[in-house]
Amino acid sequence: MSASTTETAGGASPRRLLSAAVLSAASVLRLRGGFWVWASLLIAALVLVPVLALGWQAAQGSEGLWSHLARHVLPHALGQTAMLMAGVGCLTAVIGITVAWLVTAYDFPGRRMLEWALLLPLAVPTYIIAYVYLDMLHPLGPFQSLVRAVLGFDSPRDFRLPDIRSMTGAILLLGLVLYPYVYLPVRAMFMTQAANLVEVAHTLGTSRRRMLWRVALPLARPAIAIGTSLALMEVLNDIGASEFLGVRSLTISVYTTWVTRSDLAGASQIALAMLLLVVALISLERWARRKQRYSVSAQRARSMARHPLKGAARWAALSVCLLPVVLGFVLPALYLTTEAWKRFQFAGLSARLLTEAWNTFALSALATAAVLACGLIVAYAARLFPQRGMQAVQRAASLGYAMPGTILALGILIAAGGLDRWIGRTARDLLGIDPGLVLIGSGLALGYAYLARFLAISVGSVEAGLTRIPRSYDQSARTLGHGIGSTLRRVHLPLSRAALAAAGLLVFVDCMKELSATLLLRPLNFETLATHLYGEAARGTYEEAAIAALAIVLVGILPVILLARVGQRNG
Template structure:
């Protein structure tokens, strides 16, 4: 059971901030709760609820629509579009808001071009609605987060049985009826997962909401702690946020608990319908619109602003280089620590399943993966007490003369490990599931212990899964803004916090370089996902062979697994 005990310790690390958060919230007197209940929580909760509803609806519309478009229809550019629709995953929501604030400014390039086209001379004569609003935040977050829904629903559309859809058409259902009454209900589990992930990212967002002037619960936590120095009040708001997260998770699981899908044999996948002429061009244009809004337009803006900054200043400032080094250093340290903890959790979960007698320790691997559902601001507040207690204990024992965890990069690493542990553990568990049990059984028969089997058999076979997990964790750590803002040491900037500060000052040219670096790093996991999504069914089906005598092939047949 040593692996189960190790996983339990990791789970305690994840759960400690939640217990500390409850303690801070309860430490505030009733006047705190009354003030928050009258002046802060109602408006912040209303804004957060409206933002979640709008982002959920927009991401579902864009994600499901694009997934069905590239799965059910074949047209020129479909192969390129099927992976290009993932590109907004490389664009953090706060960078998208940062870019659109300048692009759609009343004296910016978009509105200036529209006024010139319509014959107006001044913003007083014609101007678009202000992006700094709740609808503006819904638009920005929806364009950034719809790939979560697209990725999950497209994977399910690609595996739906063709005979079910053909039966619906035989019974008189048209194209819309087949989608609405057959394909979409069967894709509800994937839709629920994708929308839930998008909503969790919306709750975690602080940069886009603050840039666009929407007072959400996350922004309220940040301003209550940093601006008003009211830690108890911030903890109380964070506890309310955590309750909202739990409600989202429970609703998602309740919506899928009675749904069962089974197939008695491997189904024949549906074949996309070929489009020609105007319909093909229309389909390509509709599919390309989210990519243009969520990736192409902001990237072109960042490139333009970057070359302006480099031309005027003659290079990159030393402070920005320092922020880049800090970003890479803390992300690399967090990646190594997260992989180690994820390996412990995944291996312990495997051992518990094999032994079927985990007992009280069986909860460890499951609880260790809860961190991804905790918003960064909530996690930062919850970590204050455990980190401070650890530093105080070292001082009491005479092992330290200062703050070892708090006020150092170590606090950021711990926050990143808790936040992204689910990513590493999930990827490693998926890799372990692909290793045949017979290999482990053979090693155990030869006298290897469980640790020796992991070291000499599984780790070499887990290299692809470990590399994937490392890439995803590294890029997510580079992009993380809320926890970094609240836990970073003094005079310590990352690319994300540098961009946040430049946007607050309105110096868009300075922040464009940092934003471009984050986007460039974010492209790596997107390319990885695009390769995983690619398959032989991305193009039109090959023509049927001419009738003739059947001949057995001497080449082996390889069955390619589809992403779930």
């Protein structure tokens, strides 16, 4: 204070004093903002470590191993994976586009209910839909027994339906639960397309059916591409459904190569092939849309008027939209409820199941807190420093969601195993004790996998919440003397509370449902609801896992409700 007074008395101009103050404030801001930059870089590095570890481990394999994989393993696994992805991609696109167009362009009984009910299959993980239908359609199961009773057959030897354990069965079942990935963005695109485009086409004598092919679908191509890509990512990440249904995909090859054959280098090489497939899939999707530009005036955009259906057409539309909901959610949910009730009446809730439920809840809650904290750091750093470099850091921190859980878990297993060995050697040399597997044995490696895989959800949600806050609020807070941390605590966090809550819910449910990473990285004698269900289904004791499967489905309904509320608000 005295220095400033002396400079003013000495005749320094107010402009020079103001410039000095601004420079001083800028240097302090850079100093304080350094934490956010370095923390974001550290988080992005943590996401990239598994990929680097995977590449390093794959390089340790011998040349003969590469040739063996290329000759005997990869062709069959790649062929099965490509066939599965092609079938599921086509089926999800057909179902998603059809039901999205029907509920957007037409009015028929039950339409408003179906708008959100069509999202319900998202609550059923792929491994649960396979688990349910394998039990329902078993030769001695309820469905085939009922069919034989109606047709007058006494034994499965006299009559049985085709086995659901096939490529066709896998495509049908995965398509039934993954089509909402296409339905949701395509419906949003149909609703936000300018109604005047549709009205002009109608004025020119174009029927509703031709409008779909000539106007609506070309404009919705970006949404179709994005939704189908997300569904295919889920196919690549799937491990339970593919194994239950007898499809030997790349994911199954990675798991069996590591767990059954104890060949970490071979598993790493197959995982790298999967990673290249993911990169190729994303690149192909972007290349296909490289010259396409879509522009709709926000001031003129409004939903098209729905055409009321009459007679048989209205019931046909209702049936088409109801079918995927019934097959993808209603039947599995009813079957799980019935079996869970039978199991509860017979044996109650076992202590083991309660322990596994607590393990699932505690692990998911801790991982969600870590994911939200790291996502907030990355998104807030990108807001503070909107330069291109920070945008690259943000994209790097979000890469984990594009990697299947098996690839990510294998990379973390390599990195955490190496660090555990170093910790063990150091502890033995310095302290004479053996701490064991600190990271893998304690579950920290599994939490790390959840963090790397689901960080993109948190970053995207928090960034969307921060984007709605005008930057003038930041400037006003700084003018009032608040620093970066104080502005975050007093301004940004209260205003982005809804975005944080939505991100937390989505991450928590995804952590509960995650199977592939949990199978590879869980500590010994540590089970979650997902791994319990996988173990019982692998042994064929489906009735033992009904309660665990029902619990996962019930929790999975929560983000579906959130998506439905957002969709109704935007509609």
